[in-house]
Amino acid sequence: MPIIEVKNLYKIFGSSPKQVIPLLEKGESKSSILKKYKHGIGVNKASFQVEKGEIFVVMGLSGSGKSTLLRCLNRLIEPSSGEVYIDGEDITKIDVVNLREVRRKKIAMVFQNFALLPHKTVQENVAFGLEIQGVKFEERMDKALKMLELVGLKGYANVKPKELSGGMQQRVGLARALATDAQILLMDEAFSALDPLIRKDMQNELLSLQSKMKKTIVFITHDLDEALRIGDRIAIMKDGTIVQIGTSEEILHNPANDYVREFTQNVNRTKIVSAASIMRFAESITLEKAGLRTAAKKMNDLGISSLFVTDKENVLLGAVTIDEVSRMLREQKGDLREIIDKDVCTVEPDASIDLIITEFLKSKYPIAVVDSDNKLEGIVFKSTVLSGIAGEGGGEHDA
Amino acid sequence: MMLSTKLPIGDVMEEIIQWMTVNFAGFFEGMKQGLSQLISGFQSLLNAIPVFLFILLFVFLAWWVAGKGIAIFTGLGLILIHNLLLWKQTMQTLALVSTSTLIALMIGLPLGILMSQNDITYKIIRPILDFMQTMPAFVYLIPAVYFFDLGTVPGAVATIIFAMPPIVRLTNLGIRQVPKDIIEASKSFGSTPFQLLFKVQIPLAIPTVLAGLNQTIMLSLSMVVISAMIGAEGLGNIVLQGITQMKIGKGFEGGLAVVIIAMILDRITQCLGNENPKTGKMFIRNLRTKKKNKSLRGGI
Ligand SMILES: Nc1ncnc2c1ncn2[C@@H]1O[C@H](COP(=O)(O)OP(=O)(O)OP(=O)(O)O)[C@@H](O)[C@H]1O
Numbered sequence: 001m002p003i004i005e006v007k008n009l010y011k012i013f014g015s016s017p018k019q020v021i022p023l024l025e026k027g028e029s030k031s032s033i034l035k036k037y038k039h040g041i042g043v044n045k046a047s048f049q050v051e052k053g054e055i056f057v058v059m060g061l062s063g064s065g066k067s068t069l070l071r072c073l074n075r076l077i078e079p080s081s082g083e084v085y086i087d088g089e090d091i092t093k094i095d096v097v098n099l100r101e102v103r104r105k106k107i108a109m110v111f112q113n114f115a116l117l118p119h120k121t122v123q124e125n126v127a128f129g130l131e132i133q134g135v136k137f138e139e140r141m142d143k144a145l146k147m148l149e150l151v152g153l154k155g156y157a158n159v160k161p162k163e164l165s166g167g168m169q170q171r172v173g174l175a176r177a178l179a180t181d182a183q184i185l186l187m188d189e190a191f192s193a194l195d196p197l198i199r200k201d202m203q204n205e206l207l208s209l210q211s212k213m214k215k216t217i218v219f220i221t222h223d224l225d226e227a228l229r230i231g232d233r234i235a236i237m238k239d240g241t242i243v244q245i246g247t248s249e250e251i252l253h254n255p256a257n258d259y260v261r262e263f264t265q266n267v268n269r270t271k272i273v274s275a276a277s278i279m280r281f282a283e284s285i286t287l288e289k290a291g292l293r294t295a296a297k298k299m300n301d302l303g304i305s306s307l308f309v310t311d312k313e314n315v316l317l318g319a320v321t322i323d324e325v326s327r328m329l330r331e332q333k334g335d336l337r338e339i340i341d342k343d344v345c346t347v348e349p350d351a352s353i354d355l356i357i358t359e360f361l362k363s364k365y366p367i368a369v370v371d372s373d374n375k376l377e378g379i380v381f382k383s384t385v386l387s388g389i390a391g392e393g394g395g396e397h398d399a
Numbered sequence: 400m401m402l403s404t405k406l407p408i409g410d411v412m413e414e415i416i417q418w419m420t421v422n423f424a425g426f427f428e429g430m431k432q433g434l435s436q437l438i439s440g441f442q443s444l445l446n447a448i449p450v451f452l453f454i455l456l457f458v459f460l461a462w463w464v465a466g467k468g469i470a471i472f473t474g475l476g477l478i479l480i481h482n483l484l485l486w487k488q489t490m491q492t493l494a495l496v497s498t499s500t501l502i503a504l505m506i507g508l509p510l511g512i513l514m515s516q517n518d519i520t521y522k523i524i525r526p527i528l529d530f531m532q533t534m535p536a537f538v539y540l541i542p543a544v545y546f547f548d549l550g551t552v553p554g555a556v557a558t559i560i561f562a563m564p565p566i567v568r569l570t571n572l573g574i575r576q577v578p579k580d581i582i583e584a585s586k587s588f589g590s591t592p593f594q595l596l597f598k599v600q601i602p603l604a605i606p607t608v609l610a611g612l613n614q615t616i617m618l619s620l621s622m623v624v625i626s627a628m629i630g631a632e633g634l635g636n637i638v639l640q641g642i643t644q645m646k647i648g649k650g651f652e653g654g655l656a657v658v659i660i661a662m663i664l665d666r667i668t669q670c671l672g673n674e675n676p677k678t679g680k681m682f683i684r685n686l687r688t689k690k691k692n693k694s695l696r697g698g699i
C-alpha cells in the first residue's frame with residue numbers, strides 16, 4: 001500500500017470553487033478561468049501515489065501549483081475536492097483534532113526560508129514539534145540534541161538561529177522535522193534559498209540521511225538538476241496539472257509533451273557533457289607485467305569487482321572479473337590471458353552522455369573511454385553518468 | 400445633501416451619559432474605589448522608598464537597560480527634581496502614570512490579541528481606536544467628571560482611554576507581522592490555535608508590543624497636565640497653578656520635571672525591546688535565558 005495516495009485532487013482559489021471544477025473537466029484553461037470567473041487554479045485533478053521510503057520530487061515553473069499541492073497533503077491548504085490518503089486514511093475527511101494528530105505524528109515539513117523561531121535557541125527549535133505534542137522538557141531536549149548530532153550541529157545547541165549561516169539553519173529545519181519521527185517529510189524548495197555549493201552539500205546530506213532513515217519525502221523544486229540528483233521519481237506540473245510522473249530516465253528520454261521536453265532541455269546536460277568531462281582515472285593492469293594474484297590484490301585493495309586489462313602500450317584488451325580470477329586461483333591453474341573478456345563497451349572521449357547511456361544498456365562493466373588507437377584514457381561509471389547529468393563532476397564509485 | 404435641522408448628536412450623547420450616571424452608579428462607584436486604591440497603593444509604595452534609594456534604583460535600571468549616558472541623565476534629572484522640591488508631586492504623577500499604564504495594558508493587550516485574530520474583530524475595533532485617539536483629550540474630561548466627580552480617579556480614567564490605543568494597535572500589528580511561513584511551520588507540527596498564539600505569535604510580537612507600551616506611557620504622561628484640570632494631583636497641578644496664578648517660574652519648573660520624567664521613561668522603555676549590543680539579545684528576553692549561551696560561529 002502506498003503511504004501517500006492522492007486521488008483527483010483539486011484546489012481552486014475563489015468564492016465558489018465547486019462550480020469551477022466542471023469547467024476544468026471540460027478543458028477550460030487556467031488563464032481563461034481566471035479571466036472569466038475570477039478563480040485561481042492551484043491544483044487541477046492531481047492523482048499520484050508515493051511509496052514508503054521513496055523520494056518523490058515535484059517540479060514545475062513558478063505558479064504551477066507545487067506549493068499548493070504539497071500543502072494539501074497536510075491540509076495547510078484545504079483541498080477543494082478529492083482525496084488524500086495518508087497511511088490509508090483519507091485526511092480530507094477527518095476533523096481538526098485528528099488532523100492535528102496526523103500533523104504531529106505522521107507528517108513533518110521543511111520550509112524554503114527555514115521558518116525557525118527566532119526567540120528560541122537551536123535546540124529549542126528542534127524540540128518544537130515535541131513541545132507541541134506535550135513531551136516533557138528533559139525528554140524533548142535530549143531528543144533534539146540527538147537530532148542536532150545527526151545533522152552535524154551538536155555544538156550549536158544553545159545558539160539562536162540567526163547566528164547561523166543559511167545552510168546551518170536549514171539543517172536545524174531538517175533536524176526539527178526529523179525530531180518528531182514522522183515517516184513523511186514535506187520539503188518545499190527546502191534548498192532553494194541556499195547558494196549552489198551549500199545546496200549540493202545539503203542534497204548529499206539529505207541522501208545520506210535518507211539511506212539511514214528511509215523516510216518518505218515529497219520534495220519540491222524547480223531545479224531539474226536537483227530533481228535528478230535526489231528524486232526516485234519526478235512529477236512535472238504545469239498550470240496545476242501533473243503532466244508526467246516518472247523516473248529521471250523516463251522524464252529525460254520520453255518526455256510526455258513539449259512542455260516537459262522544453263523543461264528538460266533547458267537544463268539537460270546530456271547533450272553538452274562529454275565522456276571526457278566525466279571520466280575518471282582508470283585502474284588497470286598490464287598483461288605483460290601482472291598475473292592472477294596481482295589482479296586479485298588490486299581488486300581487493302580497491303574494493304572493485306572488475307578490472308580493465310591493457311598491454312604495455314596501454315591498449316585496452318578487455319576486462320577480468322574478481323569471480324573469474326578467484327576461480328582460477330582456487331583451481332591453481334591457468335593464466336590471466338584465458339579469462340580476459342573482450343566484450344567491453346568503449347566510447348571515444350567526445351561521446352555524449354546519450355551515447356554512453358545506450359552503451360550501458362548492453363554493458364556488464366563500466367564504460368571504457370579509449371582514443372582512436374584503442375588506448376585506455378579513462379573510465380565512466382553508471383553513477384557518474386547520472387551525476388554528470390545533474391551537473392557534477394562525479395563522486396566516489398565502485399565498479 | 401443638507402438637512403434643514405441640526406441632528407441632535409450632542410443632546411443624545413448627553414442623555415446617554417445622564418442615563419448611565421443614574422443606572423450604573425454602583426458600577427462607577429466600585430470602579431472609582433478600585434482605581435483610587437490602586438493609585439494610592441502605588442503612591443505609598445513609591446513614597447515608602449527613600450529618595451536616594453529610589454534614585455539609585457532608577458540609575459541602576461537605566462544603566463543596565465539603556466547604558467551609561469542615560470544612567471547619568473537619569474541620576475542628574477532626578478536629583479534636580481528633588482532639588483526643585485517637586486519630589487512628592489513627581490511620585491503622585493508616577494503613581495497615576497503607572498496605574499493608567501497598567502490598566503491600559505490589562506485591557507489593551509487582550510483587545511489587541513482579539514483584534515489580530517480575524518478581520519471582523521479588526522474592523523470593529525479599529526474605528527473605536529481611531530475615535531479614542533483623535534477625539535481631543537479634553538472631551539474625555541467631561542464624562543469622566545460626571546461619573547467619578549473631581550479628583551485623581553477621573554484623571555486616571557481619561558488617561559487610560561487616551562493612552563490605550565497604541566498598545567492595542569501595536570499588539571495587533573506585532574501579531575499580524577509574524578511571518579507567514581513561521582505560522583505555517585507551527586501549524587504543520589500540529590499546534591492548536593492556543594499554542595500558536597502563546598508559543599509563537601505573542602513571543603514574536605514582543606518587540607512591537609513594547610513599542611506600543613512606550614507610546615502608551617508617553618501618552619499617559621502627556622495627559623498629566625490636562626487631567627490636573629479636573630483635580631488630579633501631581634506635576635500637572637504645579638503647571639496648572641503656574642498658569643492660573645501667572646507664575647511663569649513655577650509653571651516652568653513643573654513642566655521641566657514632566658519633561659525629565661518623560662525622557663527617562665521613554666529611553667528606558669525604548670531600550671527594553673532593543674537588543675543588547677554586547678549579547679545581541681533583547682533585554683526582556685534576557686531575563687529568561689540569561690545563564691547559558693556561549694555563541695559559536697563558523698562552519699558552513
Ligand atoms: N492564497 C491564494 N489565493 C489565490 N491564488 C493563489 C493562492 N495561493 C496560490 N495561488 C495561485 O495558485 C497557483 C499556484 O501557486 P503555487 O504557490 O502553488 O505555485 P508554485 O508552483 O509553488 O510556485 P513557486 O515556484 O513560485 O513557489 C498560482 O497561480 C497562484 O497565483
Ligand SMILES: [Mg+2]
Pocket residue numbers: 066067068
Ligand atoms: Mg512554491
